[in-house]
Amino acid sequence: MRTDPDHIGIWGRTKSGKSTRARAIIRARPGRLVVFDLLDEYGAEAPHRAGTLAEMVRGLAAGRRVRFVPDAMGDTAAQLDAVAEVLTRVQAPYKAGQSDARLTFVVEEMADSFPNVRRNKSAFGALCRAGRHWGIALIGISQRMADVSTSFRNCTAEDYFFPLRTATDYDTAAAGVVKAIQPAFREALLSLRPHEFIAYKAGEMKKGKN
Ligand SMILES: Nc1ncnc2c1ncn2[C@@H]1O[C@H](COP(=O)(O)OP(=O)(O)OP(=O)(O)O)[C@@H](O)[C@H]1O
Ligand SMILES: [Mg+2]
Known part of the structure; x- marks a missing residue:
């Protein structure tokens, strides 16, 4: 039987080493990759740059590793949900047992796109809880754990803690x-x-x- 992938959290104050760790993890991990790359800093690991969902799907279909760079002026939470919904569809064959192709989905600066506020239905929240059934492994990154939704914080199998900042952190x-x-x-x-x-x-x- 196949083992479904796990989610990972990476936490630490600015410049503590979070993105460096995420890069090391994804370099060592084969398979599909999408980075929700707010600052457009994953060009080396995810060469296919997508600004739209269609560009992202094209890149994945061509077997390329993709960085989705959201519109920084737009609603990043809504954009993350839109990406999550499309990736769930892309991974439908895994869910159906017709494919073993896993996908790693890295979300940088999660406090922006999946903040700790009450929300209604969310495609990304669904990935936190059940993404493994679609072969989707999340890697979520934030400076402050408390700023990120507990839906993600409570679903990780592994967490990397770098130096933090405040007593609350x-x-x-x-x-x-x-x-x-x-x-x-x-x-x-x-x-x-x-x-x-x-x-x-x-x-x-x-x-x-x-
Ligand atoms: N092993 C290392 N030792 C010291 N410095 C390093 C090491 N690896 C990378 N750096 C440098 O440290 C800086 C900060 O690392 P990194 O970008 O991973 O931090 P970060 O936690 O993601 O920061 P931010 O929250 O601002 O995104 C980078 O400029 C990087 O080049
Ligand atoms: Mg970083």
């Missing part, structure tokens, strides 16, 4: 790990230098470096 991070390791986790987080991280998975933490 450290509290939010600690609240998301199992109680038994909270004191050790806090201490380890506070000792991090830029580009060092704590990887948290299945109740365990491990220190690493970009």
